[in-house]
Amino acid sequence: MRSIWTGSIGFGLVSIPVKLFSAVQETRLDLDMLDGRDHAHIKFQRVNENTKKEVPYDKIVKGYKYDDDYVILEEADFEAAAPDKTKVIEIENFVDIAAVNPMYYETSYYTEPATKNNKAYALLLSALKKSKKAGLARFVLRSTESLCLVHPVDKAIVVTRIRFAQQIRDQDDLELDDKINVSxxxxxxxxxxxxxxxxxxxxxxxxxxxxxxxxxxxxxxxxxxxxxxxxxxxxxxxxxxxxxxxxxxxxxxxxx
Structure with missing residues (x-):
């Protein structure tokens, strides 16, 4: 496997150099969209909805609809909002794994110690197993800050990205009947x-x-x-x- 991230896990004052590897793989088939008449590939164009003409890539900008108009965002705006590019998965506290609602889970990554015979890695793995706890941490992957759990799976420490609370929709919009009596x-x-x-x-x-x-x-x-x-x-x-x-x-x- 090829590592997708290198950095360290911050555990109190202990720093554990690690490499990150994707722990999941897709099983779906890679299907192409074709013209049913001659099996030619379907190509997509970026078209101006008013002129119906293709827009050159260098003329495309990103905008956010605000009231009745758009606020155009430039590259500097994205850089200003981006989290500090750190190479540390800093454990902020420890939580019971069983207390995490499965709705929050996203994807998982294996960690591997970047150095041989890393005692700190072995210590954290053993302590997490013994305590049945998971470290709650943040880290930056591909310029995006993620919330994650640091937890043990067999012989490895695994980093599992989880959703932020504001990403979970409220149930108030559902038409749920909580007055049904079950005998x-x-x-x-x-x-x-x-x-x-x-x-x-x-x-x-x-x-x-x-x-x-x-x-x-x-x-x-x-x-x-x-x-x-x-x-x-x-x-x-x-x-x-x-x-x-x-x-x-x-x-x-x-x-x-």
Whole structure:
């Protein structure tokens, strides 16, 4: 793997030189947009909506709509707003990993000590595992400041970017009915169903089957074969009663 960032993790007065590597990879297929008549690539042009003519790249500016007009931003404005370009992931405090809502997670990066036999790296890794805590920090990647968690995963310290609080939309705009009464009998049955389906987390059992199936279809079509289209088989509900549905779900699980 090629590192995408080099710097250090700041842990109190301890500085740990590290390299950052992307911990995730895309599995989707790279599809091109083509003209269906001759399979020529589709090209996009930047067109002035008034003149309908293409705009030269050096004439394109960025603007923010303010009232009924646009405020044009220049390169110096972006530089003035950009965070200080630091090479330190400075841990500001430690939090319980379980307290972080999964809605905040974005993407993760592996860290690797930049020097061999780095005892400080080993210490932080062990301390995070023992405490079940994660360091909350900020760092700058590609001129953008990110909030992140510094946490242990097996043998490595992982940096996971998380969203800022203002990026999470409020629920007030949702039409949620919080006055629906759930009976004790229904709740007990729901808990029993959850308990019956509960098992240790093992994500390795779950595969992204869609892209593999799509690739097989591509290979079949390349050979002049027509793919088999799956037919949906709707299941009819045996009862409209919630309790009966829960009970039937339990019986199905037991039968399986």
């Amino acid at each position: 004790d009998k229904e709740l007990k049955m729901g808990l029993a169903l959850i308990d019956q389906y509960a098992e240790p987390l093992d994500l390795s059992k779950y595969k992204d089957e869609y892209h593999g199936a799509l690739l097989k279809i591509i290979e079949q079509k390349a050979k002049g074969k027509r793919p088999t289209i799956k037919k949906l088989k709707p299941k009819a509900a045996k009862s409209d009663d919630l309790y009966d549905q829960l009970m039937n779900s339990l019986q199905v699980k037991k039968g399986a």
